[in-house]
Amino acid sequence: MTSPTLPTTSALAQFSLAAQHPVSLGWCSESERLSNLADEHAFDLQLATDLELAANRAQWMNISQPPEAFLNQWLSVRPDLDAMLSIRFEGANPAKPFVDVSATTRPVLAADLPTLSALAHHTYAAFTPQRLRFWSSAEAGAFGGTQPDMRVLAVPVRELQGRSTPPELSLRPTLDSSQLETAREAYADVDRLHPAHPGQARILSEEDLQETIEAGTMFDVLRDGEWVGYVGARVETLCGLPAYVVQELILIPSTRGNGFGAFLTPMLAEHLPEQERVMMGTIHVGNKGSLQAALRAGRHDIGGWSWLPPL
Secondary structure (H helix, E strand, O other): OOOOOOOOHHHHHHHHHHOOOHHHOOOOOHHHHHHHHHHHHHHHHHHHHOHHHHHHHHHHHOOOOOHHHHOOEEEEEEOOEEEEEEEEEHHHOOOOEEEEEEEEOOOOOHHHHHHHHHHHHHHOHHHOOOOEEEEEOOOOOOOOOOEEEEEEEEEEHHHHOOOOOOOOEEEEEOOOOOOHHHHHHHHHHHHHHOOOHHHOOOOOOHHHHHHHHHHOOEEEEEEOOEEEEEEEEEEEEEOOEEEEEEEEEEEOHHHOOOOOHHHHHHHHHHOOOOOOOEEEEEEEOOOHHHHHHHHHOOOEEEEEEEEEOOO
């Protein structure tokens, strides 16, 4: 396969915009979204050209590969499809290499997968990648032979506001990390009940929690005045959209099973100042309870990542 000329960030933005879910196209102006997508793809291009950065990655991973092996590659997959491929490592674990499809000139189709997989494994053969990851706005499970992973659930903040919520629930700004250990215990309880959960969701670190507290976007969930969980978000861009990305959403065991989860993001929306942003979050496809709560809250599944094992 040939290596075409590297595209610009603007070109990558145009390609990515064409791959977004139609329901999301009116959530911000096209010019703003293209600018955000270009910013998101700037790092992809840096990873394709910056040998110093590649050397840092090689040193960090310590798996006896030269820096140039860590560079992103922009390659022709089929006559009408070019792709940006990147070597990644799940959880920064050198024993879990995979190839990520960071960008494509058009949306990925099922017919592309055999050639895309073969090219990815050939390009990064030195790492023996275990599988390929790609994005699509298609519904989970749309690609036979793949394993759906994280899904993006989103809706404009303004569409969540003004909804009725259970009178016993309220939010107050989180002031410190004093309830973090209780939240960790709540996660551990879910892990015990659902063995797949540790691979689907993890609690924020104390540092990330503190950062969100300082931003004023982390809240204690109260039930009749008593602390029962966290809900929060941080300002980011995701899929080119100006977003509040949900950072924490956990209820203690005694509060679960009452359908409260679906009310937390609408309640959070009432406390966030920028109505033009989009409430977004990634949820693992196997985390059925969180997915259903997000959909009941009015968020839309606008796409996600899938894994493809070697063919």
